Amino acid sequence: MKPSLATTLSRPVAVSVAVLAVGAALAAGQLVAGLLAPASSPYLLVGDAVIRLAPQAVVEFAKTTFGTADKPALLVGIAVILLLVTVAAGLASRRFATVGQVVVGALGLAGIVAAATSPTIVPTDLAAPVVAAAAGLWVLRTLHRLAMEATERPDEPGYRGYPRRTVLLGASTTVGAAAILGGGAGVLLGRPTVDSRAAVTQRLAAATVAREAPIPAGADFGVTPFVTANADFYRIDTALRVPQLQAEDWSLRIHGMVDRELTLTFDDLMARPLVERTVTMACVSNEVGGDLISTARFVGVELADVLREAGPAAGADQVFSTSTDGWTAGTPTDVLLEPGRGALLAVGMNGEALPTEHGFPVRMVVPGLYGYVSATKWVTDLELTTFAVRQAYWEQRGWGERGPIKTEARIDLPRRFARVPAGAVTVAGIAWSQPRGIARVEYSVDGGPWSEAELAADVGGDTWRMWRGVLNVGTGSHTMRVRATDGTGEVQTEQAADVLPDGATGWPAVVFTAT
Structure with a gap:
């Protein structure tokens, strides 16, 4: 005699089904992102959307409260909320999978919308969140059906199936292992910059660079190092996942209100005269007496020379720079062209290629301006325009237009x-x-x-x-x-x-x- 189907799952079983489904969704999305576009991970896309849409008061609270750990704090916060929602969905799906499917579908839709509204969207970015949603729904429906069909009484006469505990243990092991392997593979498949950075460091060591004089022995008093080590240099940006660019794939477009449009590859940049500049950089979010300030010796190309080659048109008062992750900054053109200002398209930092988290392979460095209007990392686009026509990322959120560093x-x-x-x-x-x-x-x-x-x-x-x-x-x-x-x-x-x-x-x- 075949036993009747279970009518209600226990709470632990129902929650396990939901957690496994969401875990499988995240892992599938991470795997596809690793294969196609690392930045399209649904988890990171949602985090990026939170950063874009968060009110300014929330952003400043996060900076003040968590400092440079604001991004890990955001990711942990998203994980906690996701877990709570998942647990609630599982508890609501003890009899029917409908509620769980709606929740998983809504989470999948959030990832799709986050991808579709990303400022750097390309068609392939939609693949990871779509696959994640499909995987989550399939795993939820499958595990819920297996759990409902499995009996708690395997010793009942005539029963030839498997006990619920055995079914769920096998399914959980399979799904969990697949999720871990898939997610791990997705992370590993993201193209690392290790080899490219090493190659650029070697090129810089062999290159002819107009060096500055050595830092004099009396430049510091042994309390704070004059030059900040790369590992200690402050980091403030909006990137949840640091862009993994290869120098050989990088290019920079200079366009807009110019006499001639330019496109430079990394080799083009390295073929230009390289100069060294010792620059202190500061974040506008630095509180009085704060530590969001550092100094490094940068190597790069004079940005003013590149702009003059493009020929800025009269009235082009803003250089609107864009990072590969879509972040933007608006820098006054007159500052960049000011004789002796020393603005750089930097490729090196303290004797090596730029660290990945500090803009490898190329970033902007502009002495005298806060980073939010000048220090674009992973820069790939410079548009000559006006402040009246375009507003950059932080200006849209209420920050000042020009951002000169204060005493x-x-x-x-x-x-x-x-x-x-x-x-x-x-x-x-x-x-x-x-x-x-x-x-x-x-x-x-x-x-x-x-x-x-x-x-x-x-x-x-x-x-x-x-x-x-x-x-x-x-x-x-x-x-x-x-x-x-x-x-x-x-x-x-x-x-x-x-x-x-x-x-x-x-x-x-x-x-x-x-x-």
Whole structure:
């Protein structure tokens, strides 16, 4: 005698079915993305859509709360929400698979819509989310049917099937293994840049480069390294998955309001005169006294020369740059063409090819401008246009148009809330005002008179400058402030302002305790 079909799945079984279905969907999507286009992973497409559509207040909260870990935090948040939705769908599908199918279908549709609305969409980008949706629906329907048909009473006379536990264990093992292998293969199939970067590093070592003078020995005081190691260089961008470009596949189009359109390959770029520039770069989201600032020695091609070759038309006041992932920046044309500004199409950073996460194979570096209006990584397109016609990514979200870096200082020693011995206390930090340079730094404790700090050797107006001094303090809590004066004689403003719309201002302060 054949037993009757189960009418209701247990909660653990129903949830397992839903989780396996969604896991299979994600793995199938990742596999297809790895085969066709790594950036079309449905999971990452949805994350990119969240970044594009998030209100500015949410974006700033994420930056302030998580700092450079905002992207991992977003991915974890999406995973938690996805898991909760999946569990709820499984619990709602204990009798019928309909609810689960609707939820999986909706998740699949979200991936398809995210792909279709991506600013860099190509037809193949739709393949991964479509396959993911189909795989999820098929696995859910199949596992739900098997679970419903399997009996909990395999010892019933006349029954020749399999117990539900055996069916689900076998199905779970098969689907889970396929999901892990498929997802892992998808990740591995994304073309890495390791070989291409190594080749570019070798080319740079053999190339003729107009080098800058070595960093003088007195450029730092041993508190903060003058040149930031590549691994420590701050990273702020909107890319959830770092674009994996090959130098041999890269090209740059210069077009729009120009006399002649240009298209440059990486070989074309390397055939031009290469120069070295030591540049301090800063993020507009850097809070007063924050650490979103770094210095590196970049090697690249003078961007002004490339633009002049294209011949900007009169009235083209903006160079609208686009990254391979669709991010855009609008840079004032007059700044890029300014004699001595030193804007680069950079290919090297601190003696090697650009790190992948910092724009390999080519990025823009513009001294004196915050990164949001100038520092396009993985740059593939430059359009000469006007600010009146086109708005770049952050300008659309309420940020300022031109983004000049402001005069700022930072206290690196003592650290905030540090405990130090009473008496002579060494204080130190950095100051910057690109491209004007730093002429003076002053510090004060507990509202007392200002003392002039000792300045490290001046490397140039495009870089930060180190300072240090000595305080004599008694026991107890103390508050120290610092202010800088730029090369034109203008003193850093005391007026506090938020990072939005064009950078924070105010005198940085730290509280410490002398014992």
